Amino acid sequence: MKKLVLALAALAAFAQPSLAQDTWPSRPIKLIVPFAAGGNTDAVARIAAVHMQKVLGVNVVIENRGGAGGIVGTDATAKAAPDGYTFCVCSIGAITISPATEKLPYDPLDDLVAISLLNTNPLILLVNPAVKANSVPELIALAKASPNGLNYSSSGLGGLMYFSAELFKAKTGTQMTHVPYRGGAPATTAVIGGEVQLVFTNMSDAVGQIEGGKVRALAVTTRMRSPAAPNVPTLAEQGVAGYHTESWNALFAPKGTPQAVVDRMAQIAADIAKDASVQKQMANFGSVAVANTPAEFAKMLREETTLWADLVKQIGAAK
Numbered sequence: 001m002k003k004l005v006l007a008l009a010a011l012a013a014f015a016q017p018s019l020a021q022d023t024w025p026s027r028p029i030k031l032i033v034p035f036a037a038g039g040n041t042d043a044v045a046r047i048a049a050v051h052m053q054k055v056l057g058v059n060v061v062i063e064n065r066g067g068a069g070g071i072v073g074t075d076a077t078a079k080a081a082p083d084g085y086t087f088c089v090c091s092i093g094a095i096t097i098s099p100a101t102e103k104l105p106y107d108p109l110d111d112l113v114a115i116s117l118l119n120t121n122p123l124i125l126l127v128n129p130a131v132k133a134n135s136v137p138e139l140i141a142l143a144k145a146s147p148n149g150l151n152y153s154s155s156g157l158g159g160l161m162y163f164s165a166e167l168f169k170a171k172t173g174t175q176m177t178h179v180p181y182r183g184g185a186p187a188t189t190a191v192i193g194g195e196v197q198l199v200f201t202n203m204s205d206a207v208g209q210i211e212g213g214k215v216r217a218l219a220v221t222t223r224m225r226s227p228a229a230p231n232v233p234t235l236a237e238q239g240v241a242g243y244h245t246e247s248w249n250a251l252f253a254p255k256g257t258p259q260a261v262v263d264r265m266a267q268i269a270a271d272i273a274k275d276a277s278v279q280k281q282m283a284n285f286g287s288v289a290v291a292n293t294p295a296e297f298a299k300m301l302r303e304e305t306t307l308w309a310d311l312v313k314q315i316g317a318a319k
Contacts, residue, residue, distance in 0.1 A: 024084050024261060028059040032080075032088040034073025036066040039184075040204045040285065044119050044249045045089035047281050051272045069159055070094035071104065074252075078106035082256030087265065089118065091249050093159050096304040100312040109305065113262055114297040115251040116269035119287040122246050123164050123221040124206050124229065127198045128191050129213075136219050136238035139198070143174035150176045151196040153187035161187060163311060164200035164221055164245045170314060171240050191215055202247055203228050203286030221245045228286035248290075250297065266294055 029052065033045045042064065049060040065073035070093050077088035095108045106112070125136070131150075133139040143150050154161035157180055169176060179196050181187040188201045192214045200221065207228055209215045219235045220226045223244050235243040251269055253262060272278050273291035282289045292300070 024258075024264075025056050025058045027085065028061050029056070029084075030061050030063055030080075030086045032073050032077050032086065033062055033064045034066060034070035034077075034088065034090060034094060035064065037062075037064050040121055040202055040247070040287065041070075041089055041091050041249050043204075043285060044282070044287065047278055048089065048118055048251070048269075048272055051275065051278065052268055055268055055271070068094075069098065069156065071098060074108070074112075075105045077252060078111040078254060080254045082254040082258075084253075084257055084261035086254060087115075088112070088252045089249050090252050092247050092304075095250075095252075096301055097160060097163060097308045099305060100309040109298075109301060111255050113253040113255055113257050113294070114301055115253060115262055115294055116266045116291045116297055117248055117250045117300075118269060118272065118291070119282050119289050120222075120246050120248045121287045122203045122226040122228070123161065123200045124203050124210075124217055124226070124232065125168075125198065125200055125219045125221070125235070126188065126191055126206055126209070126215040126217055128194050128196075129216050130194060131197050131216070133218070134216070136235060136240060139218060140172050140174055143172075143176055147175040148177050150198060151179050152176050153179050153181055153190045153196040153199045155184045155187055156180045156182070160245060160247050161200050161202075163308065167243065167245060167311060168200070168235070168240065170311070171243055188215075200245075207286050226286065227283060227288070262294060266291075 031045055031049055033042050035041045045062055049062055052060045065076050070091055074088060074090050074094040077086060080086035098104055099108060127133060133142050152165045154165060161184060181190060184202050184205045187199050188205045188209060190196045191199045192209060203226060210217050217229060217232045219238055220229060220232050221235060225234060251265060270291040273289045279289045
């Protein structure tokens with residue numbers, strides 16, 4: 001009898017994870033967006049949420065928790081219960097850049113589970129039409145002829161826009177003056193208005209301005225040209241060897257989230273990236289729908305964290 005009781009107990013323990021897996025999800029899922037509504041990350045999260053709802057059969061609720069360049073919402077995700085009902089559509093700044101520039105209340109590589117990329121978003125180098133440069137080599141020559149004579153805008157010290165410009169300076173030996181703004185959109189508007197001469201901005205903030213002739217596009221920051229601006233060459237094509245930056249949004253979960261749930265969400269992310277309607281929606285604001293496996297994504301994050309840490313040390317902006 002004792003052996004029978006022990007056997008039944010072991011069977012129950014073995015079956016419990018399977019039962020949890022079979023019944024998940026049984027209630028709404030929360031998708032934290034660490035930025036205000038209306039931006040690129042929010043748009044991507046809402047597209048993903050619609051797809052998730054269809055597949056999982058439960059509501060996926062967006063919770064915008066902006067602040068500190070995405071750190072507030074990312075921290076809330078890291079500290080949430082790892083029960084498979086809280087996820088984050090987090091972005092590059094609070095995951096791989098901020099660790100090199102400030103002390104965080106979480107460890108991005110340890111307190112969060114990397115599930116999958118959702119999209120990438122090239123940055124694009126824009127100049128005011130009055131700037132006498134029609135290519136990157138001409139811009140470099142102009143900057144070298146007048147050190148710190150050109151001003152560039154960004155969404156703030158430490159963000160990807162800022163570091164994209166600083167990487168450009170480091171690789172080209174140029175000096176320019178940084179003028180921070182409260183976000184990517186106002187930083188781009190500053191170039192249009194002539195308050196500053198150039199900006200490395202998200203493609204999603206630039207497409208309409210380029211089409212309207214309000215700015216001149218000189219280069220994209222990715223290794224390949226962007227489908228949103230196929231006629232705009234890359235920085236590498238124009239002589240800035242090894243240059244590559246791009247923003248991304250991705251799906252994360254709190255550490256300890258059941259592996260079965262992580263695997264299921266990774267598969268959903270892969271399906272989202274293949275969906276033609278999603279690809280079209282993303283393309284409308286200059287993004288590319290992508291996905292990778294949790295293992296691939298974790299490796300990418302480790303490499304990217306090292307890259308930004310090295311750059312921050314190089315330009316003397318470490319925490």
